[in-house]
Amino acid sequence: VSRSIVQKAVCVLSRCPFFGLLQQRLSPVTHAYFDQKDFRCTALLSSFHAQLDSVPFEKLSEGELLLGMDHSTIFRGLRHELLSVLKAILLEGKVLVYSAS
Structure with missing residues (x-):
């Protein structure tokens, strides 16, 4: 059985609840990743992960954590x-x- 559509998703597991910041940064990355239509190329996701790891979440204010929510x-x-x-x-x-x- 072959399918004409395969569903894919980008999921982020985080120890820090910086939801607004995560939503703000993940949306363009997800759009760019799916627009490239080559799901083997994960460099974009790897760079997003590195960028996310560099955020000093313990220094973010509550307003920054909930930005845009x-x-x-x-x-x-x-x-x-x-x-x-x-x-x-x-x-x-x-x-x-x-x-x-």
């Missing part, structure tokens, strides 16, 4: 799952919500 949109989008997400946060689970829309 609109909380009301997230809460409206989660609706019934909001309590599950809040529970994960209270249990110190790592939660990241990102949407292109």
Whole structure:
């Protein structure tokens, strides 16, 4: 069986919750990576990883960590799952919500 479409994704696992900064930097990298249409060439992702590793996250302010995050949109989008997400946060689970829309 052959498929005409193969889904691919770029996923970042981070110990630091710098969501806004991550979203701001990951979006153009992801677009460029998928636009090149050669998924064997990972130099772009490697340089993004190196750049991300060089960020002194312990020195970032809370405003920088949450840069560009609109909380009301997230809460409206989660609706019934909001309590599950809040529970994960209270249990110190790592939660990241990102949407292109």
